[in-house]
Amino acid sequence: MIKPPLKWAGGKRWLVPYLLPIWKNYSEYRLIEPLCGGLAVTFGLKPNMALLNDINPHLINFFHQLKHSLKIDIIMSNNKELYYCHRARFNQLIKEGKWNTSEAAQLFYYLNHTGYNGLCRFNKSGLFNVPFGRYSKINYMNNFEEYKKIFLNWEFTCGDFSQVETNKNDFVYLDPPYDVEFRQYSAEGFYWEDQVRLANWAVKIDAPVIISNQATKRIVDLYKSLGFKYEFVDGPRLISCIGEKRGQVKEILASLKV
Numbered sequence: 001m002i003k004p005p006l007k008w009a010g011g012k013r014w015l016v017p018y019l020l021p022i023w024k025n026y027s028e029y030r031l032i033e034p035l036c037g038g039l040a041v042t043f044g045l046k047p048n049m050a051l052l053n054d055i056n057p058h059l060i061n062f063f064h065q066l067k068h069s070l071k072i073d074i075i076m077s078n079n080k081e082l083y084y085c086h087r088a089r090f091n092q093l094i095k096e097g098k099w100n101t102s103e104a105a106q107l108f109y110y111l112n113h114t115g116y117n118g119l120c121r122f123n124k125s126g127l128f129n130v131p132f133g134r135y136s137k138i139n140y141m142n143n144f145e146e147y148k149k150i151f152l153n154w155e156f157t158c159g160d161f162s163q164v165e166t167n168k169n170d171f172v173y174l175d176p177p178y179d180v181e182f183r184q185y186s187a188e189g190f191y192w193e194d195q196v197r198l199a200n201w202a203v204k205i206d207a208p209v210i211i212s213n214q215a216t217k218r219i220v221d222l223y224k225s226l227g228f229k230y231e232f233v234d235g236p237r238l239i240s241c242i243g244e245k246r247g248q249v250k251e252i253l254a255s256l257k258v
Helices: 013-023 040-045 057-067 080-095 102-114 146-151 192-203 217-225
Strands: 030-033 050-054 154-158 170-174 209-214 229-237 247-256
Touching (some): 013 229, 080 102
Parallel strands (some): 030 170, 050 154
Antiparallel strands (some): 209 247
């Protein structure tokens, strides 16, 4: 099994065994992920067709570049001085409007694997601000040719989840940022109003929908009020809002039209 090319805090790879029994009834459908993140679920379900969207343009640029034979030419090493040099260059490309280039994708990959805890965090000016990581060893990739065939029938788009168009032959999986203090995965952030907006948008979809989230009281109340069927599962909490606490978190798995 080929692993996702990026590290992604909050990825739902552990949730795949819960999703597979549901997905097997819809495996001929197109998988839609309006908040695709690092693609842990996508790689776990292995759809023939997929529409994968995220509001983070740097993430989607990386996937676009990878789909078209991305190769790494920049120097990569687990070195603090090099890390901040590459981070500065990445942010300079953002300022210059060159965020959608191969160089930007290469830098994004390096920063993702070398930065602290696999975080992807931007300030309100849209600049990457994750500090240097604490890894003893990092295995970098230079060639992503093996992903080309997998990505062949996967479409990548960038924008708000509400812009994603679905039909009755789609299977929609939604994985919003947890309902916690840290939500700055992009310059726009993801707030309680977005959680409500997402849940209400999901209700209107004429297709099977699965949504996962941290089972905070207001999330449970929200999904319950909108008629979702739901169950609770225990998942690993790999990272907290400050990147320190580890343990388990109660997750809600809610569904509609499944």
